[in-house]
Amino acid sequence: MSAPATSTAPESTSDYGDRQVRGMARGGGLNLLGALCSQGALFLVMLLLARSLGTDEVGRYAQSYALLALLGLLSLSGFRAGLTRFVAVHLADDDPASIRGTVRLGLAISGAGAVLIAVVLAAFAPALAEVLNDPGLTGGLRLVALALPAAVVCEAALAATRGWRTQRPFTLVGQLYEPFTRLLLTGVALLAGLGVTGALWAVVVAAWSAAALAVGALLRLMRTVAPAPPAYRPRQLFSFSTVSWASSLASTGLIWIDTLLLGAFANEDIGVYTVATRLVTVAIFVLAPINAAFGPYIAYLYHRDERREVRRVYKAATGWVVRLSLPAFVALLVFPSSLLPLFGPGFAEGATVTVILAVGQLVNAATGPCGTLLNMSGRVSLNMFDNIGALVLNVGLNLWLIPAHGIVGAAVAWSASLVAVNLARVAQVWWLVRAVPVTAGLAKGLAAGVAALVAALAVRALLPEGPARLVAGLSTIALVYVAAILALRLSKEDTMVLRALARRRVRP
Numbered sequence: 001m002s003a004p005a006t007s008t009a010p011e012s013t014s015d016y017g018d019r020q021v022r023g024m025a026r027g028g029g030l031n032l033l034g035a036l037c038s039q040g041a042l043f044l045v046m047l048l049l050a051r052s053l054g055t056d057e058v059g060r061y062a063q064s065y066a067l068l069a070l071l072g073l074l075s076l077s078g079f080r081a082g083l084t085r086f087v088a089v090h091l092a093d094d095d096p097a098s099i100r101g102t103v104r105l106g107l108a109i110s111g112a113g114a115v116l117i118a119v120v121l122a123a124f125a126p127a128l129a130e131v132l133n134d135p136g137l138t139g140g141l142r143l144v145a146l147a148l149p150a151a152v153v154c155e156a157a158l159a160a161t162r163g164w165r166t167q168r169p170f171t172l173v174g175q176l177y178e179p180f181t182r183l184l185l186t187g188v189a190l191l192a193g194l195g196v197t198g199a200l201w202a203v204v205v206a207a208w209s210a211a212a213l214a215v216g217a218l219l220r221l222m223r224t225v226a227p228a229p230p231a232y233r234p235r236q237l238f239s240f241s242t243v244s245w246a247s248s249l250a251s252t253g254l255i256w257i258d259t260l261l262l263g264a265f266a267n268e269d270i271g272v273y274t275v276a277t278r279l280v281t282v283a284i285f286v287l288a289p290i291n292a293a294f295g296p297y298i299a300y301l302y303h304r305d306e307r308r309e310v311r312r313v314y315k316a317a318t319g320w321v322v323r324l325s326l327p328a329f330v331a332l333l334v335f336p337s338s339l340l341p342l343f344g345p346g347f348a349e350g351a352t353v354t355v356i357l358a359v360g361q362l363v364n365a366a367t368g369p370c371g372t373l374l375n376m377s378g379r380v381s382l383n384m385f386d387n388i389g390a391l392v393l394n395v396g397l398n399l400w401l402i403p404a405h406g407i408v409g410a411a412v413a414w415s416a417s418l419v420a421v422n423l424a425r426v427a428q429v430w431w432l433v434r435a436v437p438v439t440a441g442l443a444k445g446l447a448a449g450v451a452a453l454v455a456a457l458a459v460r461a462l463l464p465e466g467p468a469r470l471v472a473g474l475s476t477i478a479l480v481y482v483a484a485i486l487a488l489r490l491s492k493e494d495t496m497v498l499r500a501l502a503r504r505r506v507r508p
Helices: 010-053 055-076 079-092 096-131 135-162 168-191 195-222 234-264 270-283 287-303 307-334 336-343 348-366 370-376 380-433 440-462 467-488 492-506
Strands: none
Touching (some): 010 055, 010 195, 055 079, 055 096, 055 135, 055 195, 055 234, 055 270, 079 370, 096 135, 096 195, 135 168, 135 195, 234 380, 270 336, 270 348, 287 370, 307 370, 370 380, 440 467
16 A cells, blocks of 8 residues: 655645545454454354353363463564554555565564474473363363464464555454354364364364465565565564563453463353453454554554644544444443343353443543554553553452452452553553543543433333343444434544445445
8 A cells, every 4th residue: 555645735734634534444444344243253152162061161261262362472572563563664664675574574483482382382281281270271272382373473464464554354364264264163063062172173273274364465465565685673673572572461461361360269150251251342342453453554654753643543543442332331231131141051140240341341442542552653662561560450459359259359350450551541642642532522422322321221120131121222222322423413524434434335
């Protein structure tokens, strides 16, 4: 994608800013579609496991998958953010030699690190299973080791493609192909009676095939770069990526450490907690795809010192994250005891956990992609300290609360950590670019959310517990929310974004 031309005329500057917002909207719209499909597939995987295997096996699968996520980030060494940022920066500088060197260096080191960690994990799987109080985890941990190199190469390759400010490979491979392949293979494995082992084999096969597609997509984009001997800039890439690695590891630890600590404390409700967290993750699904579309534009604009457009894109992204996620949060706050039984008997006791987690994730949504802005503007060290601080707070709260309060204590620890780190980031973004995640569109979304919340509470009070109340409640939330948004009227920027999305949809 060619870089847009700059101009000093006010009218041209406005048009240029409009193009950036429309470009992010198109990429974000594609990502949102992919994320919706991805979260739907992952939700169905968890539903299949819960219905077929029960809470104990769901907990075993969750611990294995948590380890895959943590070791994947350990292997990536921060190159996920580094590849996206520096490919975007080198494209802005029209430097094909540095693009080639950055991509080769990032993929080679990430892949080699993943292979090394996988070998160590496979060798020490029995000892780690003993630490997690479940010797039956040994086989699952070895399957995680088998999937790890492929998952890391796939992530690194897709991160590099996003530097071109295109979201197509990320969406098609990472959000559509891999989750749906895993869903299909999980269903086949469960039908064949292979249990949690078969479900983890589905992760392995999906990871390796997705890695092949991701590398192919990256090679196609590399062909658009002018031929040049690769120029390696290891100091630049490593200085950014090492800090980004620590930041990402701490951030992912914040997501998964509670699951692993529940296992270390031999808590029997890991499966219930996992289902509750998966339900809340569905509500926040819009944050990751908008972040993915937002990041390359911030790297590009900040590198060109276009702070006004950075502020504009940040506010637009935050407003859309909040407005798109609010209906789901209302449903989680009002109907958790009706949603959780969909997974089967025994999961309804996670209702309190769901509400607590939803509050923390709502704050996460309302503060917008502030962490991504810090990373893509080069303040990755600041973001690292934020994430490490949140992780330390989370671990401390978990160690204090889990023994006495179990999964409710783990939920309180996670939510409190999310609120603390996001409030800190909002202050830092204000210091950096003088932007706050508050717009008229966001205020309208919150007002519509309050209207939907009141209507949902009325439905809960009037109708008895059961499927009819859940269907009526969800329908009421959707209708009241959309009606309130339309009654409050869309802004000019909202209309521009919607038109950009419509043009993408009708484009052949």
